[in-house]
Amino acid sequence: xxxxxxxxxxxxxxxxxxxxxxxxxxxxxxxxxxxxxxxxxxxxxxxxxxxxxxxxxxxxxxxxxxxxxxxxxxxxxxxxxxxxxxxxxxxxxxxxxxxxxxxxxxxxxxxxxxxxxxxxxxxxxxxxxxxxxxxxxxxxxxxxxxxxxxxxxxxxxxxxxxxxxxxxxxxxxxxxxxxxxxxxxxxxxxxxxxxxxxxxxxxxxxxxxxxxxxxxxxxxxxxxxxxxxxxxxxxxxxxxxxxxxxxxxxxxxxxxxxxxxxxxxxxxxxxxxxxxxxxxxxxxxxxxxxxxxxxxxxxxxxxxxxxxxxxxxxxxxxxxxxxx
Amino acid sequence: xxxxxxxxxxxxxxxxxxxxxxxxxxxxxxxxxxxxxxxxxxxxxxxxxxxxxxxxxxxxxxxxxxxxxxxxxxxxxxxxxxxxxxxxxxxxxxxxxxxxxxxxxxxxxxxxxxxxxxxxxxxxxxxxxxxxxxxxxxxxxxxxxxxxxxxxxxxxxxxxxxxxxxxxxxxxxxxxxxxxxxxxxxxxxxxxxxxxxxxxxxxxxxxxxxxxxxxxxxxxxxxxxxxxxxxxxxxxxxxxxxxxxxxxxxxxxxxxxxxxxxxxxxxxxxxxxxxxxxxxxxxxxxxxxxxxxxxxxxxxxxxxxxxxxxxxxxxxxxxxxxxxxxxxxxxxxxxxxxxxxxxxxxxxxxxxxxxxxxxxxxxxxxxxxxxxxxxxxxxxxxxxxxxxxxxxxxxxxxxxxxxxxxxxxxxxxxxxxxxxxxxxxxxxxxxxxxxxxxxx
Numbered sequence: 001x002x003x004x005x006x007x008x009x010x011x012x013x014x015x016x017x018x019x020x021x022x023x024x025x026x027x028x029x030x031x032x033x034x035x036x037x038x039x040x041x042x043x044x045x046x047x048x049x050x051x052x053x054x055x056x057x058x059x060x061x062x063x064x065x066x067x068x069x070x071x072x073x074x075x076x077x078x079x080x081x082x083x084x085x086x087x088x089x090x091x092x093x094x095x096x097x098x099x100x101x102x103x104x105x106x107x108x109x110x111x112x113x114x115x116x117x118x119x120x121x122x123x124x125x126x127x128x129x130x131x132x133x134x135x136x137x138x139x140x141x142x143x144x145x146x147x148x149x150x151x152x153x154x155x156x157x158x159x160x161x162x163x164x165x166x167x168x169x170x171x172x173x174x175x176x177x178x179x180x181x182x183x184x185x186x187x188x189x190x191x192x193x194x195x196x197x198x199x200x201x202x203x204x205x206x207x208x209x210x211x212x213x214x215x216x217x218x219x220x221x222x223x224x225x226x227x228x229x230x231x232x233x234x235x236x237x238x239x240x241x242x243x244x245x246x247x248x249x250x251x252x253x254x255x256x257x258x259x260x261x262x263x264x265x266x267x268x269x270x271x272x273x274x275x276x277x278x279x280x281x282x283x284x285x286x287x288x289x290x291x292x293x294x295x296x297x298x299x300x301x302x303x304x305x306x307x308x309x310x311x312x313x314x315x316x317x318x319x320x321x322x323x324x
Numbered sequence: 325x326x327x328x329x330x331x332x333x334x335x336x337x338x339x340x341x342x343x344x345x346x347x348x349x350x351x352x353x354x355x356x357x358x359x360x361x362x363x364x365x366x367x368x369x370x371x372x373x374x375x376x377x378x379x380x381x382x383x384x385x386x387x388x389x390x391x392x393x394x395x396x397x398x399x400x401x402x403x404x405x406x407x408x409x410x411x412x413x414x415x416x417x418x419x420x421x422x423x424x425x426x427x428x429x430x431x432x433x434x435x436x437x438x439x440x441x442x443x444x445x446x447x448x449x450x451x452x453x454x455x456x457x458x459x460x461x462x463x464x465x466x467x468x469x470x471x472x473x474x475x476x477x478x479x480x481x482x483x484x485x486x487x488x489x490x491x492x493x494x495x496x497x498x499x500x501x502x503x504x505x506x507x508x509x510x511x512x513x514x515x516x517x518x519x520x521x522x523x524x525x526x527x528x529x530x531x532x533x534x535x536x537x538x539x540x541x542x543x544x545x546x547x548x549x550x551x552x553x554x555x556x557x558x559x560x561x562x563x564x565x566x567x568x569x570x571x572x573x574x575x576x577x578x579x580x581x582x583x584x585x586x587x588x589x590x591x592x593x594x595x596x597x598x599x600x601x602x603x604x605x606x607x608x609x610x611x612x613x614x615x616x617x618x619x620x621x622x623x624x625x626x627x628x629x630x631x632x633x634x635x636x637x638x639x640x641x642x643x644x645x646x647x648x649x650x651x652x653x654x655x656x657x658x659x660x661x662x663x664x665x666x667x668x669x670x671x672x673x674x675x676x677x678x679x680x681x682x683x684x685x686x687x688x689x690x691x692x693x694x695x696x697x698x699x700x701x702x703x704x705x706x707x708x709x710x711x712x713x714x715x716x717x718x719x720x721x722x723x724x725x726x727x728x729x730x731x732x733x734x735x736x737x738x739x740x741x742x743x744x745x746x747x748x749x750x751x752x753x754x755x756x757x758x759x760x761x762x763x764x
Contacts, residue, residue, distance in 0.1 A: 076432070076434070076716075077415055077432065078415050078418045078419060078430075078432050078433060079433075079434060079437055080437070080440055081437075157522070157581055157583075160581055161578070161581040161583075162577055162578040162581060164581070180577070180578035180580060180581070181581075182578070182580035182581060183578060183580055183736075183738060184738045185738065185739075188580065268522075268580060269522075269524055269725070269729075270726075271521070271522075271524075271580065271725075271726075271729040271730075271733070272580060272729070272733050272738050272739075273733075273738075273739070283726070284719075286411075286412055286415070287721065287724050287726075288716045288717075288719050288721065288724070289432055289716050290716065290719075
């Protein structure tokens with residue numbers, strides 16, 4: 001907008017003397033200029049959007065459209081031949097119960113995200129008041145979000161190894177365990193969910209911290225003058241103040257739990273009952289070469305997440321925050 | 325919105341939709357043969373060779389091979405691309421025309437599709453006179469790939485440890501093998517058997533017991549036609565042995581955090597006694613021994629503990645087959661590379677592997693095999709494509725790690741159920757799919 005605004009008047013000024021010099025065209029000449037200005041004004045924002053839109057369409061919407069198209073075929077991912085099979089893939093997904101059983105694993109991640117939100121909220125609240133080494137602790141909490149997920153997977157493989165970091169640390173406290181942390185389905189899933197708390201805590205923490213710091217400082221002062229304790233400040237000032245962010249985090253956590261992937265995939269590859277829906281989809285596509293079926297599974301997951309989000313928005317309407 | 329804007333956006337969107345939309349093209353038959361050049365001095369062009377040997381590309385070994393190749397073919401420029409995660413990366417590249425000039429035939433390509441992706445190297449009748457493994461890549465009488473090395477499955481073991489445990493002769497039955505492992509557990513500090521559960525792929529090599537147990541060259545055909553887990557069948561014998569090893573506590577304590585790279589020096593040093601892998605692994609374990617400063621001659625290799633008519637049997641099969649991209653612009657140069665690499669590079673000897681040439685001698689490491697008169701057989705692969713199709717369709721995955729991971733979990737009690745039910749269930753899935761797949 002600024003671009004068009006800065007240039008068009010200049011061009012108009014430049015044209016004016018020319019129009020005056022030729023009286024015969026004087027009445028007609030000034031008209032095209034404003035129309036072109038209007039065209040440019042309409043066009044400019046789209047020109048700016050051209051690059052991001054092209055990227056968005058190429059890398060987000062086109063693949064989704066393709067995926068939906070593949071979900072109606074029996075494509076194996078590489079063969080030049082593919083046959084249209086109608087809704088067969090979808091029928092298979094909904095009739096094979098073993099494909100949906102893996103959603104139980106998401107329960108572990110859901111439970112983990114409750115702990116994660118509570119912990120993030122606690123740390124964000126505590127660190128928003130002035131305490132010693134505040135910035136240091138902020139850094140410590142956010143650090144895991146900066147590390148690549150693949151690296152985290154490998155680091156924690158050593159961590160959970162027999163005689164690895166976890167066993168050593170527990171040994172320092174005199175607790176000598178002799179258990180395979182990734183050995184049974186329950187313990188493996190709890191361990192993996194623990195890793196994902198560690199990994200994503202920083203992200204939630206930063207979101208909460210930002211929201212809490214946008215609450216005007218006078219409110220705390222006023223609350224303190226009224227004799228409110230820290231808990232009361234949290235309950236009546238902070239919590240209502242960050243409600244939209246909290247809702248958002250819950251939605252992200254639920255969809256994240258349903259589509260947990262990288263940590264279990266790298267650490268166990270889905271073995272010992274740690275297979276999530278996305279790992280299963282990846283295996284269908286890249287191990288058993290059922291790209292069509294896997295695409296259908298991905299579409300189903302997308303729909304489930306959209307549905308969950310919609311239900312959540314209905315249950316917790318996004319009302320405006322009005323603190324002052 | 326201006327009309328032109330709409331047009332521009334629509335074109336962009338359409339282009340974006342079309343781009344990833346094309347899913348590879350069927351090639352015309354024209355130029356689908358990669359003929360061997362008549363005059364080495366005249367062949368020219370720059371070719372790209374795809375490989376899985378990241379290590380050899382990094383340490384310059386592949387460059388040395390190329391330099392040697394250039395002595396015969398001075399005008400051909402060879403470049404290498406090493407792919408770490410070969411199967412996954414190549415699958416996506418196969419959707420375009422650009423997948424190198426020489427590549428390894430990925431498992432995902434259906435055998436009947438070979439002519440669409442690769443140029444033929446000649447007829448089966450003519451090639452099989454000189455080379456092994458031709459029927460693994462033969463479609464309609466034409467051969468599409470050639471493996472530069474032959475591999476044989478077997479147990480890589482630490483001779484010193486087995487001797488310390490008092491076992492000097494190779495076990496002849498699974499029961500004897502288990503007794504040997506038990507002796508190792510009681511008499512030494514070594515882990516008797518290492519599953520490499522976490523690395524996943526080492527577990528898939530258990531499928532290659534097929535053929536060795538009953539010395540049957542038609543073992544692959546049997547997989548395509550019957551229940552692979554029927555009583556007494558090869559896979560059942562192999563899987564039962566793996567189950568018993570884990571069940572009796574003869575494997576590593578926590579398989580879920582096992583580590584492949586670490587297992588090599590540990591085996592060399594005698595902390596691990598045995599692993600079921602293949603001849604290709606011997607050199608890697610010997611290198612690990614050298615690096616760890618222990619004797620590389622401790623690394624031994626033994627066949628599956630089963631005898632037919634008083635003799636051990638071992639199957640010899642191809643490693644990855646090299647092929648020429650059907651879209652390659654320098655097919656003659658690419659063909660020249662495959663021929664040279666197979667016949668003259670010495671790659672097989674450098675890797676202590678079995679030569680793909682029929683008249684070549686066995687590698688030195690297999691001397692104990694010759695002394696024990698181990699019968700080497702080549703499996704008939706004419707039903708190989710059907711077996712792969714059943715495997716994918718049924719999602720059983722005999723060439724994938726999952727079911728063996730489940731088997732190990734079952735054996736160590738992390739999964740409920742009995743071995744019998746488990747194997748019967750697999751057999752049921754397999755045979756049901758068999759009926760649906762038909763003769764596709």
